[in-house]
Amino acid sequence: MLMPTNLLKDHIEDLLDSFGEAIAISDNNGIMLHVNKKHEELTGILHKDIMGKSALELVERGVFDVVLNPEVVRTGQPATRMQKTADGRKLILEGNPILDRYGQVVLVITFIRDITKIAELKEQMSSQKELLDAFRKLQHSGGKDLEKFPRVISSRAMKKLYAQVSMLGDTDVTVLVQGETGAGKDVFARRLHEVSERSSRPFIKTDCSSIPENLMETELFGYAPGTFSGANKQGKMGLIEAASGGTLFLDEIGELPLAMQAKLLRVLQDREVVRVGSTTPRKVDVRVVAATNKDLEQEVAKGKFRSDLYYRLKVAVITIPPLRKRRADILPLARGFLGYYAHKYQRDVALSHDAEEALLAYHWPGNVRELENLILGCMITCEKKVISARDLSIALPSPEPERHEGVLLDSLDVEGKTLREILEQVEQMVIMDGMAKTGNMSAVARTLGVDRSTIFRKMKRYEGGTA
Structure with missing residues (x-):
């Protein structure tokens, strides 16, 4: 022995x-x-x-x-x-x-x-603290509006993204944020600024799709004294200079004209700007965060976006999944928006069970922005204390199931997963597809031959962040 x-x-x-x-x-x-x-x-x-x-x-x-x-x-x-x-x-x-x-x-x-695991844990703790602070304000603000709506990161996908943002906050690299309209690109850009060492400096947002092309250059780069008749005699600082020391957020970067793309490339390469009407470069210390709902790689292939600028922007990429791909966030977001606006407008309103089922079943083509506007509209117009699915139907079209291309296996994320995790993922996809088609837990339960309580329990688990 x-x-x-x-x-x-x-x-x-x-x-x-x-x-x-x-x-x-x-x-x-x-x-x-x-x-x-x-x-x-x-x-x-x-x-x-x-x-x-x-x-x-x-x-x-x-x-x-x-x-x-x-x-x-x-x-x-x-x-x-x-x-x-x-x-x-x-x-x-x-x-x-x-x-x-x-x-x-x-x-x-x-x-x-x-460190990724540590960053994820840190982000979850930060999110919980933010929610607690928001609830304290609800109790003690004396009727004042909340300063901001707390972040909701219930799904695995969003937890990973916020952990990625925390990692990027320690650097000054250029970041490209991709996602559909209304998915929350602006929120991520601001969060990236908040967790960086530049948080006390300016955060300047520029919507490239809303500035007329003939004004784009002067807005971004400014102009020298005497450049235009009737303009400011001392000249004008552009938005890039205004963001020096802080973060410049270029929203809808895919709409930037080609001529401006070349000038922006110089900013990224040389960290300097030249005002319109001047030949003297000015040094700028600015972090650039760009966002787009377009496929910039396809835009490059079409000749609508410079390849050299694209690769300069593609240093670090954050891709925000659409709301329909992270259903675990739907109900926490809906309840959060409802609580926020109920407090703001002094209303006592709640969501009924069937209303929550309808929200989970909907396709959300407008993403988080559509959900927020729907909740706000229903809360303002609802004369009762409980919003039902019927109230939602005023503004909510019939659910349209998402069309999946290819076979089921094509959409499965199997890398690094156990057989049990893969089967649970398939189960979730089948249940969510049934909800998208019927909008009713009872109907899904009948189709799958299980109790309604089983479907309800599994939906709650997906909501809780296992999806």
């Missing part, structure tokens, strides 16, 4: 591989003695390629940009740093010393975590 200490020695590698975190063990000279399987997955470096190598040598070769071993050995204390891998991912390192009986460091064990 093996003694406990021998049993532990025989299975130490299996033990380390069972951890959900990446682990690296090095000696006091920085030589790598062991890494577990999670380390291979997280860094992309094979066990055989790192064993016996010096940690400092790995930094010199560009495999890592930072290691903790020398600091931990020197101080004998734990240390934490952020590391950037060769493929650009950010990891959190937590190095801990292992001491001998004389108090000397003999080993350093480093735990490594993907």
Whole structure:
């Protein structure tokens, strides 16, 4: 029979591989003695390629940009740093010393975590705090309007997007926000500004589709003194200069004329602007966030959008899914809008169960903006304290099921999923498709041969963020 200490020695590698975190063990000279399987997955470096190598040598070769071993050995204390891998991912390192009986460091064990998971958790906590703050204002504002409507991120897709925004907030890279009209591109642009180091500086929004083409250049770049008769004699600062130090949000960038695209490209490349009527460039420190509901790649192919500008904008891309693709957000948004406007207009109104069913069944071609306007209209016109599905039908057309192209498997997200998760995804798609066609839980339950309570319970689970 093996003694406990021998049993532990025989299975130490299996033990380390069972951890959900990446682990690296090095000696006091920085030589790598062991890494577990999670380390291979997280860094992309094979066990055989790192064993016996010096940690400092790995930094010199560009495999890592930072290691903790020398600091931990020197101080004998734990240390934490952020590391950037060769493929650009950010990891959190937590190095801990292992001491001998004389108090000397003999080993350093480093735990490594993907910062994306931390950012996701941080975003969820931030969202919860924002909701709590909003509820406190409802209770203590004394009849004043709320400063802003709290964010709702119930679906997995939105949680990932907000985590991505938190990551991008630490950088100054240009961001392209894609999504259908009304999906919330403006909200994401403002959020990106709020979580950045530029949050105390200007956020300037420009709608490229609403400015006449003959005024576009002067609006964006400004003009020098004496350029136009009747214009300001001192000249005028453009919106790009006004946003210096902060964020410039170019909404509907796909509508920007080709001539202006060339000038914007210079801003992104050289960080300078030249006012109309001037030859002197002015340096600007501005972060550009662009948004579009168009497929810019197709616009490039048609010759309507410059390819060099497109690739300059495509440094970081946030793609917002339409509301119909994130149904777990529908009811939280609807209830949030109802509570917000009910407080604003001093109304005591709620949504009935059948009204919520109708909202879940609808296709939402106008996305979040359509939902907000519908809730506002119904709350203002409804004479009762409860909004029913019949009240919604005044403004809500008959549900139109979304037309899926191809077979069911084409729309499944199976990468990295277990069989159980895939089957749950299929189940959800079937139920949501039935709701889109009938708008009635009872009808869906009859069709699928289950109790109505079963359908109701599953719909609540999708609403709760598992969808």
